[in-house]
Amino acid sequence: MAERRRSAVKAYRNRTFLNSKDARALRILAEYLEPKSRFEQYKIDDTIVFMGSARIPSRERAEAALAKAQSSGGDLERAHADVAMSVYYERARELAFRLTQWSKGLDSEERRFVVCTGAGPGIMEAANRGAAEARGTNVGLRISIPIEEFDNPYVTRELMFHFHYFFMRKFWFYYLAKAVLIFPGGFGTLDELFELLTLVQTKKMTKPMPIVLFGTRFWDEVINFDALVKYGTIGPHDLSLLRRTDSVDEAYEWIVQQLTEHMLSRPGAIL
Secondary structure (H helix, E strand, C coil): CCCCCCCCCCHHHCHHHHCCHHHHHHHHHHHHHHHHHHHHHCCECCEEEEECCCCCCCHHHHHHHHHHHHHHCCCHHHHHHHHHHHHHHHHHHHHHHHHHHHHHCCCCCCECCEEEECCCCCHHHHHHHHHHHCCCCEEEEEECCCCCCCCCCCCCHHHEEEECCHHHHHHHHHHHEEEEEECCCCHHHHHHHHHHHHHHHCCCCCCCCCEEEECHHHHHHHCCHHHHHHCCCCCHHHHHHCEEECCHHHHHHHHHHHHHHHCCCCCCCCC
């Protein structure tokens, strides 16, 4: 009788092990090392991060949905609200376009100040779209969540990343960021905003970090920063950690001024 040979699977090819709780540290490390390798390969030195709601539609989508609601008896209140909110999509798109044009004009062999988003729809799509329309490289940091996957067609394909762990995704947002623009958003946007403010306030992030809150009416209604000062839970100086505006020109000019003054001579990730 012929002897039966036993085969052993190498640990790094053992899918059962790699997907087990015992290999969680390896999966976390992979979400650090694989993006790091790709960023280095494509010479991405640093980014301008756009954050905001996945639910804010473009103007054309919002107007088409309104026309449909008017003709078929749909939710007119929601449709009108979406048309009003679509202004943020268009402004994120314009800002990403202008910042990409500016960054492409810099005298550098590295890719500086590349637009980066969470690779979803809404504000994320708008920023990637603006960067793509300026014919610029841009980054998408997708997260796996239990909803239908959205394929953002404007992200540079080689720089589309897919994360399982929220905290590793946020690490790459903040680690490479040299400026952050935060548009109206929900739980995820608020989470990202307050983690970023905490990192800056506690000086865990020591690099200069221009933070723009875009949409003063929205943010003044959603977050009462003055009340936090009034009740003593933050200091008056903490309000200087961010800049609030409704102006594309103001946001663009301030970010370019801040990056030119503090970051042009400091390529690469800085914490």
